[in-house]
Amino acid sequence: MFAFLLRRIFYMIPTVILVSIVTFLIIQLPPGDYLDTLAAELSDQGGLDSGTMEALREQYGLGQPFFVQYWKWITGIVMQGDFGLSFEKNLPVGDLIWDRLGWTFAISLMTLLFIWAIALPIGIYSAVRKYSFGDYAATFFGFIGLAVPNFLLALVMMYVAFKYFGQSVGGLVSPEYLDAPWTWEKYVDLFKHIWMPIVVVGTSGAAALIRIMRANLLDELYRPYVVTARAKGMSEFQLLMRYPVRVALNPFLSTIGWILPTLVSGEIIVAVVMNLPTTGPMLLRALLVQDMYLAGSLILIVSLLTVLGTLISDLLLAWIDPRIRYQ
């Protein structure tokens, strides 16, 4: 197990380096830089003269070759935890992002739990009661869940919640609690809001997992060992939980690997629609105004945490299934 852990972490290093290079490459892609955006925005008020532009460019290290800039950026992060300066807000990136990243991952993890809580029982049910009404209902729900894009579902739910339930929509807490300290009422209010993004982000993942669980379990249900156990007089429920479900659970766990990136992606897009205080809106804004260090840091950290999550899921899987460890 320890050797597997070491090998897995060793494999991660090139991925991490590649992620950082790709991230930096992407935020460098747009022609021009933040100063051009700034100059364009200020041009109504007379604009910046070229001397000021040059001085600012020098100060931010813009205009140097790609690898020099990358090296400055990455060593700053690794050595001093300095993510650079957000041009637009004129604040260190490190001060801006942690709250939002925390919410993004809190929502993603809660969504993962929600998906499991939904997909496991429904998947088992539709495999055991194959072709029943409930099975067809689950299949139908699954297809709809895969066909409706996240942001569309978010818009529809916001519309329904606002129109028919009169709930304030957008954000994670009601406006009156925004700057309030964390009291019991605020938690209740948070709970009233946070279920919506969780359900929206989780639907497509849950739909996929239900189908996977159903297919896995169907493969196991008619195996001879199940018949043997039944012949020995085991109760049907105990039998189901002890053997076929446990076997079918392995591929189920391995899906965390691909489901986490999709959850994070989904969360980002839903956050833009619902105006949540997470990375989504901030990243979009930063990309649009070419606030490159802010955008780059957000993409980098979100990607790194996802890679880390995938690592954890791999380790979990290896812990449960010894066959993987000794491959």
Add this chain to the structure above:
Amino acid sequence: MTLTDTSPVSDNSKDTNLVPELLGPWSLIWRKFKRHRLAYFSLWFVGFIYLMALFGEFLTTQDINETNRRAPFAPPMSVQLFTNDESGTSQFLLHARGLKLELNEEERRRTFVEDPDKIIPLGFFVEGYDYKLLGLIPLNTHLFGAKNPRDRVYFFGADRLGRDIYSRIVMGTRVSMSIGLVGVALSMVIGISLGGISGYYGGWIDNIIQRLIEFIRSIPTIPLWMGLAAAIPLGWPPLRTYFVVTVIVSMIGWTSLAREVRGKFLSLRKEDFVTAARLDGLTDWEVIRRHMVPSFSSHIIASLTLAVPLMILAETSLSFLGIGLQPPTVSWGTLLKEAQNIRTIIQAPWLLIAPGTMIVMAVLALNFLGDGLRDAADPNAH
């Protein structure tokens, strides 16, 4: 495509001993596919959508860029079959009810109400704006619309500039559905060549390509796409933006396809017929093209079909966020962008409902179609 039908009636004179029907693999797949009702229906539906994309202008009722200052956020008009004349007898006349603005005291703003006196007769093959069918034939006939070219009808309502949502959805079909096709074609080329190289040669090349695929799959796609898409300059011509967005979108599809192709290659490499072909002195490329690809092409087609809806959704998401296609390009994503905030949706729900329904139906149909194809192409399924 069709079953080879041996008809005993026509040639019973010569020999009564009928040769048993021999169906090729494609006709077997087709026969199995046709039994899958939902998938078969979806095939027709998808075909219909692509026809709609092809003959878009003919199906529209108004020019999609024509604004109307008197109809911002006009609600969908109701279409009725009978009119009442002065004497009270009802008469058959296909028509839409016109709208008029009225001051709503309660909400303190002007809202549209139905105007019973304003009747817009509708008809088939009516005269409208000029266009070129398939980009070639100049025409001004439209399948359906107001008989008087000066009347405006809004079947699905109008947007904030008074443009007709129905016509815009019809025209958006072309962009949205073709992005799916072009994107899939791109990812097919990348996926099959990389997956093929990986599976056929194995060794260190395989290792590098597999690591690359794992890398791409392990990072969340949306932030990366957002970064890439935001790099497209706003001033670019629509066609170039369209192409770049397609390339960005197709970057998701190829990894899973490459994996599938690699798996197939790995299992086929040791089959006897491949060894035989190689012993016959065929080059690598000939073995792949003539013997290996045909044996899994049905699988590839099924996975490609399942990749199309993913790309459509991806384009829609990017355009919705405002970093994919830009107006004046009309796609389902840019249409939904109009319905971005809750206040607009409350005021004009049809901005969300009409394009949203269209997307969901198209994606559902493509998914059913792909599922049916996959089941039909699998010789072991029953």
